[in-house]
Amino acid sequence: MSRYAVIYDACVLYPAPLRDLLIQLATANLFRAQWTDKIQEEWISNLLADRRDLDRSALERTRELMNTAVMDSIVSGYEHLIDGIVLPDPDDRHVVAAAVHARADAIVTYNLRDFPEEILKSLNLEAIHPDDFLTYQFDLSDAAVIQAASAICRRLRNPGKSGTDYLDALLVQRLPKTVAVLRPFQSIICPETITQQP
Secondary structure, three states: OOOOEEEEOHHHHOOHHHHHHHHHHHOOOOOEEEEOHHHHHHHHHHHHHHOOOOOHHHHHHHHHHHHHHOOOOEOOOOHHHHHHOOOOOHHHHHHHHHHHHOOOOEEEOOOHHHOOHHHHHHOOOEEEOHHHHHHHHHHHOHHHHHHHHHHHHHHOEOOEOOHHHHHHHHHHOOOHHHHHHHHHHHHHHOOOOOOOOO
16 A cells, blocks of 8 residues: 655754654654655755754764665655756755655645645645644554654753653744644653652
């Protein structure tokens, strides 16, 4: 059976809290998530331009881990489709070309205006804001989304985060609906450290 398939745009891979959740969720097999080497390079380059304190080799390691964690994640061979796609920003055509080539159902992106509905509809595609995408996944399997968030929170040790801290970090990424559905489970997602009484 064919699963719902999405292309992650570079803008949703740029912020670490959202990237971690999207990648962790992609390993739960609720949907098929893909990207291209160009999309990977785009978020890495943009992040390095904004954060001079970051090291390219560390981000390249993150890229490798992403590619390994999500099976068949890399889309290639789409380049011949780019010239036939018309978008407000020609620099976004490679994302749509990859989505068409991969037979994806949607592009997960913050930049909805860059992917006009009438153009994508003609290609059997849609653009979805990450907040809507994540809440759709929660509706399909709340346990999978809670487990994905919990797995991430357990890895956050430097420093560790409380459930409130973790969800507040997601809120900063413009994910209010996602945070609203996860808030009742924050103590499960990030169990608070119990201090020993003297």
